[in-house]
Amino acid sequence: MPPPFGGSAVARIFPQKHLKEFHPEHETVQKLKKQGAINKNVVSIFGVFDNHVWPVESCRLDGAKNIQVNSFGHHKILFDKKVKEIVLSEVEKYKSVMANKTYVLRFRAINRDIFWRLKVERIETRAATLRYRHVKVGDGVKLICGKSTFQKKVKRIKTFRTIPAMLKVYRVKEINPNTSSAKELKELYLSFPGYKEKIKKFGLIALELK
Secondary structure (H helix, E strand, C coil): CCCCCCCCCHHHHCCCHHHHHHCCCCHHHHHHHHCCCCHHHCEEEECCECCCCCCHHHHCCCCCEEEECCCECCCHHHHCHHHHHHHHHHHHHHHHHHCCCEEEEECCHHHHHHHHHCCCCCEEEEECCHHHCCCCCCCEEEEEECCEEEEEEEEEEEEECCHHHHCCCCCHHHHCCCCCCHHHHHHHHHCCCCHHHHHHHHCEEEEEEC
């Protein structure tokens, strides 16, 4: 509040070093514009006039919930009673949405054996992409492979930067009983479409299910 998603023309007028990244054409602003996957979870609150973010329309974010209030000034908005009410209301809505959420894990036909072992085994691992960023203990997990499906609950969550880091916590057989070495497990991960790049960028998430 109020965020300069589109940068600020202030950086054009006052080309000072600490304002450089707020220039509308700066690589940081342009890069953030491309990261739209989580915009639907963002609430942007801004006033009618902002002395730091010019124009105020830069506070609007495509795909987000944009709320404009009758406030003037970059800092004054923080003391607006209406804004306080909006923030508390949005937090409650978020808590309600996130409570008891169910995530869908899909398996390709070629990985049907992995799908069925999760009926009795307890650990499922995935690249820790944005899709799984908000998974929490107690959430439901619906596993689907073709027309077959069953549900579990998340008992524990662990994240790792690399496969070796994960294997310091879990044994190879705990991750996949059909593999007998770290090398085999790594080859299995790399056989999944795009997983080499995803693991490098996001790491891994291990969901202990019950």
